[in-house]
Amino acid sequence: MNRLLNLFAVASVAATLSGAAFAAGATKAAKPDLAAGEAKASQVCVACHAIDGSRGAPSxxxxxxxxxxxxxxxxxxxxSGKRKNAVMLGFASALSDDDMRNVAAFYASKKAKEGFAQNKDTVALGEKIYRGGIAAKSVPACAGCHSPNGAGIPAQYPRLGGQHADYTKAQLTAFRQGERTNSAQMSTIAANLSDKEIAALSDYIAGLH
Known part of the structure; x- marks a missing residue:
């Protein structure tokens, strides 16, 4: 009888643990709340990124x-401070994990609008770097990670196509100068790019789609 009771107790504990694990998994897999994401974005992000994350200020x-x-x-x-930006540190610090997930899903749900390059004299150079890299400088083709049309690879590499040239230029320069350090790969690549190459590449990416 005691043996049966012990087996029943073990089974109950196992069932409880299994249920907890299932509940945790269900919570993790729960779909983001787009309405909550929009509400949070309208409170926290709208001033710099516009309500739908569209083509606001180029910086x-x-x-x-x-x-x-x-x-x-x-x-x-x-x-966490791994990516340094005093303004974004303040905003991000006020967001919970759920807030981040909801806001990110809200912006991701919007169709990205096409941009355009502005400097016709550097488009060829920008395209050459993006699609073929610079072998002499050990700079790989951007298309290898960010895809030929700039769509990127989910979870690993961001979408670049249509991004503001000013913003892309600022980030590449920050990587090169050691001011942005949250990607060793990009720091290594940017370190080998000149001002002219960064400007041409950024402008080309702005019109990529």
């Missing part, structure tokens, strides 16, 4: 259509 990134996993990663890195 701020376009978030519309960006991979949600990438956005969440950047928000966590702003919050």
């Amino acid at each position: 701020f990134p376009i978030l519309q259509g960006q991979h949600p996993e990438y956005l969440v990663k950047q928000l966590h890195e702003f919050k």
Whole structure:
């Protein structure tokens, strides 16, 4: 009888643990709340990124259509200080994990708008670097990680196509100068790019789609 009771107790504990694990998994897999994301974005992000993350000021990134996993990663890195930006540190620090997930999903749900290059004299150079890299400088083709049309690879590499040239230029320069350090790969690549190459590449990416 005691043996049966012990077996029943063990089974009950196992069932409880299994249920807890299932509940945790269900919570993790729960779909983001787009309405909550929109509400939070309208409170916290709208001043710099516009309500839908679209083409606002060129010094701020376009978030519309960006991979949600990438956005969440950047928000966590702003919050932890791994990616340094005093303004974003303040905003990200006020967001919970659910807030980040919801806001990222909201921006990702919006269709990214096409941009355009402005300097016809450097388009050829920008395209050459983006699609073929610079072998002599050990600079790989951007298309290898960010895809030929700039769509990027979810969770790993961000969407670049249509991004503001000013913003892309600022980030590449920050990587090169050691001011942005949350990607060793990009720091290594940017270190081998000249001002002219960064400007040409950034302008080309702005019109990529």
